Amino acid sequence: MATSSSQPDGKRGRTGSAQGERPLDALLPVLRGVAQVDFQPSHWVGLVFVIALFVGGWQYGVFGLLGTVVATATAHLLGVTWDRVSMGLEGFCGTLIGVSLVLYLGVSWMTFFLVIGGAIAGSVLTSATNTVLTPYGLPTFTAPFCVITTVMVIGGPSFERVWAGHVNTSAPSVTDPGTTVSWTDVWQGTFNGVGQVFFQDKWYVGVIFLVGLLVAGRRIALVAFLASLLGLLVGWSFGAQAADLGAGLYGYNSVLTGIALAGTFVVLTSISGVYAAIGAACAAALTAGIGNLFSVVGGHTLTWPFVLVTWVFLAAAPMFAKIHRAAT
Amino acid sequence: MATSSSQPDGKRGRTGSAQGERPLDALLPVLRGVAQVDFQPSHWVGLVFVIALFVGGWQYGVFGLLGTVVATATAHLLGVTWDRVSMGLEGFCGTLIGVSLVLYLGVSWMTFFLVIGGAIAGSVLTSATNTVLTPYGLPTFTAPFCVITTVMVIGGPSFERVWAGHVNTSAPSVTDPGTTVSWTDVWQGTFNGVGQVFFQDKWYVGVIFLVGLLVAGRRIALVAFLASLLGLLVGWSFGAQAADLGAGLYGYNSVLTGIALAGTFVVLTSISGVYAAIGAACAAALTAGIGNLFSVVGGHTLTWPFVLVTWVFLAAAPMFAKIHRAAT
Amino acid sequence: MATSSSQPDGKRGRTGSAQGERPLDALLPVLRGVAQVDFQPSHWVGLVFVIALFVGGWQYGVFGLLGTVVATATAHLLGVTWDRVSMGLEGFCGTLIGVSLVLYLGVSWMTFFLVIGGAIAGSVLTSATNTVLTPYGLPTFTAPFCVITTVMVIGGPSFERVWAGHVNTSAPSVTDPGTTVSWTDVWQGTFNGVGQVFFQDKWYVGVIFLVGLLVAGRRIALVAFLASLLGLLVGWSFGAQAADLGAGLYGYNSVLTGIALAGTFVVLTSISGVYAAIGAACAAALTAGIGNLFSVVGGHTLTWPFVLVTWVFLAAAPMFAKIHRAAT
Numbered sequence: 001m002a003t004s005s006s007q008p009d010g011k012r013g014r015t016g017s018a019q020g021e022r023p024l025d026a027l028l029p030v031l032r033g034v035a036q037v038d039f040q041p042s043h044w045v046g047l048v049f050v051i052a053l054f055v056g057g058w059q060y061g062v063f064g065l066l067g068t069v070v071a072t073a074t075a076h077l078l079g080v081t082w083d084r085v086s087m088g089l090e091g092f093c094g095t096l097i098g099v100s101l102v103l104y105l106g107v108s109w110m111t112f113f114l115v116i117g118g119a120i121a122g123s124v125l126t127s128a129t130n131t132v133l134t135p136y137g138l139p140t141f142t143a144p145f146c147v148i149t150t151v152m153v154i155g156g157p158s159f160e161r162v163w164a165g166h167v168n169t170s171a172p173s174v175t176d177p178g179t180t181v182s183w184t185d186v187w188q189g190t191f192n193g194v195g196q197v198f199f200q201d202k203w204y205v206g207v208i209f210l211v212g213l214l215v216a217g218r219r220i221a222l223v224a225f226l227a228s229l230l231g232l233l234v235g236w237s238f239g240a241q242a243a244d245l246g247a248g249l250y251g252y253n254s255v256l257t258g259i260a261l262a263g264t265f266v267v268l269t270s271i272s273g274v275y276a277a278i279g280a281a282c283a284a285a286l287t288a289g290i291g292n293l294f295s296v297v298g299g300h301t302l303t304w305p306f307v308l309v310t311w312v313f314l315a316a317a318p319m320f321a322k323i324h325r326a327a328t
Numbered sequence: 329m330a331t332s333s334s335q336p337d338g339k340r341g342r343t344g345s346a347q348g349e350r351p352l353d354a355l356l357p358v359l360r361g362v363a364q365v366d367f368q369p370s371h372w373v374g375l376v377f378v379i380a381l382f383v384g385g386w387q388y389g390v391f392g393l394l395g396t397v398v399a400t401a402t403a404h405l406l407g408v409t410w411d412r413v414s415m416g417l418e419g420f421c422g423t424l425i426g427v428s429l430v431l432y433l434g435v436s437w438m439t440f441f442l443v444i445g446g447a448i449a450g451s452v453l454t455s456a457t458n459t460v461l462t463p464y465g466l467p468t469f470t471a472p473f474c475v476i477t478t479v480m481v482i483g484g485p486s487f488e489r490v491w492a493g494h495v496n497t498s499a500p501s502v503t504d505p506g507t508t509v510s511w512t513d514v515w516q517g518t519f520n521g522v523g524q525v526f527f528q529d530k531w532y533v534g535v536i537f538l539v540g541l542l543v544a545g546r547r548i549a550l551v552a553f554l555a556s557l558l559g560l561l562v563g564w565s566f567g568a569q570a571a572d573l574g575a576g577l578y579g580y581n582s583v584l585t586g587i588a589l590a591g592t593f594v595v596l597t598s599i600s601g602v603y604a605a606i607g608a609a610c611a612a613a614l615t616a617g618i619g620n621l622f623s624v625v626g627g628h629t630l631t632w633p634f635v636l637v638t639w640v641f642l643a644a645a646p647m648f649a650k651i652h653r654a655a656t
Numbered sequence: 657m658a659t660s661s662s663q664p665d666g667k668r669g670r671t672g673s674a675q676g677e678r679p680l681d682a683l684l685p686v687l688r689g690v691a692q693v694d695f696q697p698s699h700w701v702g703l704v705f706v707i708a709l710f711v712g713g714w715q716y717g718v719f720g721l722l723g724t725v726v727a728t729a730t731a732h733l734l735g736v737t738w739d740r741v742s743m744g745l746e747g748f749c750g751t752l753i754g755v756s757l758v759l760y761l762g763v764s765w766m767t768f769f770l771v772i773g774g775a776i777a778g779s780v781l782t783s784a785t786n787t788v789l790t791p792y793g794l795p796t797f798t799a800p801f802c803v804i805t806t807v808m809v810i811g812g813p814s815f816e817r818v819w820a821g822h823v824n825t826s827a828p829s830v831t832d833p834g835t836t837v838s839w840t841d842v843w844q845g846t847f848n849g850v851g852q853v854f855f856q857d858k859w860y861v862g863v864i865f866l867v868g869l870l871v872a873g874r875r876i877a878l879v880a881f882l883a884s885l886l887g888l889l890v891g892w893s894f895g896a897q898a899a900d901l902g903a904g905l906y907g908y909n910s911v912l913t914g915i916a917l918a919g920t921f922v923v924l925t926s927i928s929g930v931y932a933a934i935g936a937a938c939a940a941a942l943t944a945g946i947g948n949l950f951s952v953v954g955g956h957t958l959t960w961p962f963v964l965v966t967w968v969f970l971a972a973a974p975m976f977a978k979i980h981r982a983a984t
Contacts, residue, residue: 078931079977121938127972131792136459155945160835160895179488239488275406282449289483293625297949316455321407464787507816567816603734610777617811621953644783649735 033068033091037142037197038209038224038256039264040216041087048212049198055208056200059102063115064198067098070119071126080127093126093145094119099199100149100302105156106165114152114162122148137325138314139265142256142303150299157298169300171249171291172201173241181236185246186229193228193251197303201247220259223276227251227258230277231284240288249301253283256306257313265314267324275313275323283309361396361419365470365525366537366552366584367592368544369415376540377526383536384528387430391443392526395426398447399454408455421454421473422447427527428477428630433484434493442480442490450476465653466639467593470584470631478627485626497628499577499619500529501569509564513574514557521556521579525631529575548587551604555579555586558605559612568616581611581633588638594645595652603641603651611637689724689747693798693853694865694880694912695920696872697743704868705854711864712856715758719771720854723754726775727782736783749782749801750775755855756805756958761812762821770808770818778804793981794970795921798912798959806955813954825956827905827947828857829897837892841902842885849884849907853959857903876915879932883907883914886933887940896944905957909939912962913969921970923980931969931979939965 031046034053038045054061071094076085084090097118105111125144133140156163188203194213195206213221231254235245244250261276262268268276286305294300317323359374362381366373382389399422404413412418425446433439453472461468484491516531522541523534541549559582563573572578589604590596596604614633622628645651687702690709694701710717727750732741740746753774761767781800789796812819844859850869851862869877887910891901900906917932918924924932942961950956973979 078927078979080975081977117937117941120934124934124972125968127975128968128970131971131974135463135791151942151945154948155942158896158944158948159891162894164895235487238490239492240486271406278448278452281445285445286479286483288486289479292482292486296625297952312453312456314456315459316452318459319408319455321409323406463791563815566818567820568814599734606776606780609773613773614807614811616814617807620810620814624953640781640784642784643787644780646787647734647736647783649737651734 029072029086029088030065030068030091032086032088033072034064034088034095035212035216036088036092037095038213038216038220039259040213040220041089042216045212045216046088048215049209052195052200052205052208052212053099053198056195056198056202056205059107060099060198060200063098063102063111064095065098066112067094067096067101067115067119067122068092070094070116071097071123074120074123075126078123078127090123090126093122093140093142093148096142096145096198096303097122097148100145100300101152103199104149104153104167104169104300105162106167108165110161110164118148118152136315138311141260141307141310143307146302146304146307149302150294150304154297154299171241172243172247176243178242179239181242181245185242186232189232189246189248189251190225190229192246192248193231193255194224194248196248196252197255206248219263223258223262224255227254227262227280230254230258230280231287234281234284235287238285238288250284250287253287253301253303253305253309254280256303257283257310260306260310261313263326265310265326266317267326269322269324271322272324279309279313282313357400357414357416358393358396358419360414360416361400362392362416362423363540363544364416364420365423366541366544366548367587368541368548370544373540373544374416376543377537380523380528380533380536380540381427381526384523384526384530384533387435388427388526388528391426391430391439392423393426394440395422395424395429395443395447395450396420398422398444399425399451402448402451403454406451406455418451418454421450421468421470421476424470424473424526424631425450425476428473428628429480431527432477432481432495432497432628433490434495436493438489438492446476446480464643466642469588469635469638471635474630474632474635477630478622478632482625482627499569500571500575504571506570507567509570509573513570514560517560517574517576517579518553518557520574520576521559521583522552522576524576524580525583534576547591551586551590552583555582555590555608558582558586558608559615562609562612563615566613566616577629578612578615581615581629581631581637582608584631584634585611585638585641588634589641591654593638593642593654595654597650597652599650600652607637607641610641685728685742685744686721686724686747688742688744689728690720690744690751691868691872692744692748693751694869694872694876695915696869696876697745698872699744701868701872702744704871705865708851708856708861708864708868709755709854712851712854712858712861715763716755716854716856719754719758719767720751721754722768723750723752723757723771723775723778724748726750726772727753727779730776730779731782734779734783746779746782749778749796749798749804752798752801752854752959753778753804756801756956757808759855760805760809760823760825760956761818762823764821766817766820774804774808792971794967797916797963797966799963802958802960802963805958806950806960810953810955827897828899828903832899834898835895837898837901841898842888845888845902845904845907846881846885848902848904849887849911850880850904852904852908853911862904875919879914879918880911883910883918883936886910886914886936887943890937890940891943894941894944906940906943909943909957909959909961909965910936912959913939913966916962916966917969919982921966921982922973923982925978925980927978928980935965935969938969 028043031043034049035046053064068091072091075090098115122144129140191203191206194209228251231251235250258280261279266272283305290304291301356371359371362377363374381392396419400419403418426443450472457468519531519534522537556579559579563578586608589607594600611633618632619629684699687699690705691702724747728747731746754771778800785796847859847862850865884907887907891906914936917935922928939961946960947957
């Protein structure tokens, strides 16, 4: 429903000088930025996602919006085309930088300034990643966010003021070990998988995010739900910790990979549907490897598994006669 | 001698629809896949290599063939050109995924399914790597195998069922430390260097692999032998552990780098021969750095040194007036 | 003043056969190689830098020159164009390989041979990196040096003879902890930031390097000084260790990033000046993350933060209408 107003306005031209004429011109790209975390260029979807963030905790809403605004404004001021800025493509990494830094570093003025700095750096990194990936027709996905947050939490302990309010965010299985999966783990874990894309671990917040995806389209919401369940089942079959499955930690990378591969960047057919499912399963399986790798230096899994798996599955497509990239 | 039948059959066309008409059409690409671990597109070489794997242990033969079959079939089903499938270029990473996973995770049904999953993922990764490297004219080498096995053994400990039968594969020097190199270390180490390409640490298995390379050509076998010896000597001169030298751990990356640079991907001249020797020496020297790097997170050296060094030496060639890439 | 004689001599042609006709033809590229560590193609600047190295310690001068000579000669013998060789572009990674290895591994014959081997490998890696980066218009910067020295110090402990004379080079804050910054820390740290580009930690050596940059141009020296101060202030504001700030450890990556982005590879305007300052600040902030990452495996920060940040800020430029790459 929201697609008509989310189309880029060609008349504004490259410099985007018209931005700021009306408050909406500044607001809508920010909401679309939040929605683009799940690949949706719709401000209505973004609005539901912002509500979900505030339900999860006021700080996630405030710092997530701060990151989105700063990243979008940086790109605009440096002269990125208005098409990209308007569609929210310059904002979504800032959203996740804001949410993740307030989660790992705590609410403080230092975190406030770090989110601003991180969002500026993430904006430059988004453009650099675009330059490198454009010859291969690959999007940046959330890679710039992953890089910025990873280096900030790895470097953090060296800086007394940065690390002063840091939060110990160990996996739920550390305090609640065991591999016996309950029904509660399964259903809450499936919803949490949708919410964990934004670092949210309450099942009803996941439900609100799913409602947001329903606004984008029923197929997208269904894919997200099934992908989250698939990721959980993959982890379960390998013998992952039940508490981590219940927290959605094996689902969120599958959700993003599933949405990306099933209809968004690949034309959906029966064979590409299997291809997307394999990708979503790989993202869940890779979660443990990435987590163990980064835990050595104090990093976090973030959405690295999604980024890496989806890049691989998209980059491979031209070699496969049976898989066709969608025109984007 | 085997080259005439290993030529791609142009008449089969892109879809490879003719595959499966005769059992041989399915079998030969699998054997060539095993042979391609050492860059040979010959099913006779592959047959000798398979014998060597079974002599090393039935599980290496079975799981190696399983990985080769699954990787080759995945590529074929997804529509990779019959040329590549037929030449075994889609199989060799699967071979090594099968052999390495049964070595590190033990013989079990879980390992069986992990080899299938790993070979499917490795097949997709092979195509993705090809897309990225084609502009630079670089082959994937065994990089997809290295990535898949690395992430699986790093992530493994998080999964109770995956890790249940894992094998402690510490370097021989852990139980047998010391840097005094014996004559036995030297001659067994040189043969083991050829066998360690396939994770085999019995000198007579290395001899069988060398016989396989003799089938491919006398020059290739000679290069492999000399490169293995060179790698061992580099490690020795730096003061590496004698038991590791004797196990061929400083030789196998030099073997692959030597074959790749001396005549396979670079036109062999006196100056490019020196270039290949430098590359083989670098691969041996890099072995320690890669091993120490991955040991922190439970990873293994695999053929990373070969992949990285050979990519660098091939990518550098266009800048050097004295080094010419071979037409492939 | 030195620019007229540092121009490549087109008449010598691609094969560089004229090299060696006069001793100066061999000497000047070596001096320019030392100067190119700071992007300057001037042998006079290189001469001042060599003096600074010898003031810092005879071994830095000797091993730095050794690395420069070997890297330059390797490139020339393999047939790199005389333009690049003559301008010192094939030497500067060798300079830093020599200085860093003698710092970390101590003065010995083994280090002597390792510098030769490292400089040869670094020369090949420089050409490989050029092949990969040329499509994006990015220079290699000191990446080849960073790779070579990183793998050598990570692998070193596995080799008895390599590691025999290694030096424990822990950060100054290990023996002198605390975050109270003194005026001495600030002024010495700013000069040290210029010297630490070459691993020198005496403030007066930093002053000599700054004099060398003055020979290149007043603007360049000013940018280097201000960038070093900026890096120090960024670290200070985050609460970094005072002894590390005083040693210039938060400055040298900012110095290189500042010089690269402010007028060398980007056309200097008011907005690109801010862009360069953001880049220099990012390089300082990234220093802690890279340091913590590598410390797990015994690696060092080196100039990785500069390389990564400057690549990102240059690669991003084409997406920004307000930032223009300089013709190089």
